[in-house]
Amino acid sequence: AQSVTQLGSHVSVSEGALVLLRCNYSSSVPPYLFWYVQYPNQGLQLLLKYTTGATLVKGINGFEAEFKKSETSFHLTKPSAHMSDAAEYFCAVSRIYNQGGKLIFGQGTELSVKP
Amino acid sequence: DADVTQTPRNRITKTGKRIMLECSQTKGHDRMYWYRQDPGLGLRLIYYSFDVKDINKGEISDGYSVSRQAQAKFSLSLESAIPNQTALYFCATSDSRRDRARNEQFFGPGTRLTVL
Numbered sequence: 001a002q003s004v005t006q007l008g009s010h011v012s013v014s015e016g017a018l019v020l021l022r023c024n025y026s027s028s029v030p031p032y033l034f035w036y037v038q039y040p041n042q043g044l045q046l047l048l049k050y051t052t053g054a055t056l057v058k059g060i061n062g063f064e065a066e067f068k069k070s071e072t073s074f075h076l077t078k079p080s081a082h083m084s085d086a087a088e089y090f091c092a093v094s095r096i097y098n099q100g101g102k103l104i105f106g107q108g109t110e111l112s113v114k115p
Numbered sequence: 116d117a118d119v120t121q122t123p124r125n126r127i128t129k130t131g132k133r134i135m136l137e138c139s140q141t142k143g144h145d146r147m148y149w150y151r152q153d154p155g156l157g158l159r160l161i162y163y164s165f166d167v168k169d170i171n172k173g174e175i176s177d178g179y180s181v182s183r184q185a186q187a188k189f190s191l192s193l194e195s196a197i198p199n200q201t202a203l204y205f206c207a208t209s210d211s212r213r214d215r216a217r218n219e220q221f222f223g224p225g226t227r228l229t230v231l
Contacts, residue, residue, distance in 0.1 A: 043222035094218040103220055105157040
């Protein structure tokens with residue numbers, strides 16, 4: 001069975017500081033991995049995804065994530081936080097051969113950015 | 116723009132009432148999903164549909180039912196609403212033909228449901 005764990009339900013950083021949101025997954029087969037962002041009163045928007053190939057994935061708004069198979073991790077980073085990054089972030093995993101076409105989501109991490 | 120829309124956006128109802136949440140999409144995607152979001156629990160899958168004739172239960176389907184009226188429409192019903200169904204509900208779509216294995220999903224704006 002697959003699962004996703006996001007470490008820290010709430011992360012607070014200062015504007016301009018590094019953003020690091022942690023995601024670890026459990027999967028018996030190679031996974032596809034996603035990060036979604038949810039701005040207040042909006043739906044989820046895809047930030048980036050890992051499918052195959054390069055393990056460092058770049059997404060929108062300056063975010064990137066690195067797939068580390070040995071650590072079963074897919075942490076999300078951004079070198080310099082901006083006030084507009086304040087949102088909730090979700091990590092999700094999918095099996096390569098579409099286990100029922102389902103995404104398994106982590107619990108979410110709320111990012112606050114202080115001026 | 117091709118989009119995923121949900122109606123209503125907000126709904127307050129009373130215990131025991133029947134309520135329907137609707138989702139429509141203009142993306143031409145074949146797969147549709149219903150999730151609920153609760154604080155600290157992330158998103159949990161209620162039902163999903165691969166096409167009009169293929170509907171499947173997710174991890175928390177008890178108390179819910181769905182109808183896929185057309186490829187573009189997927190409705191979620193609460194036959195007799197109860198307070199612990201108060202949550203944010205999201206519809207999502209994906210395209211199995213162009214994105215067979217990756218299962219990237221596209222989300223609607225959500226419906227905030229309150230059951231008193």
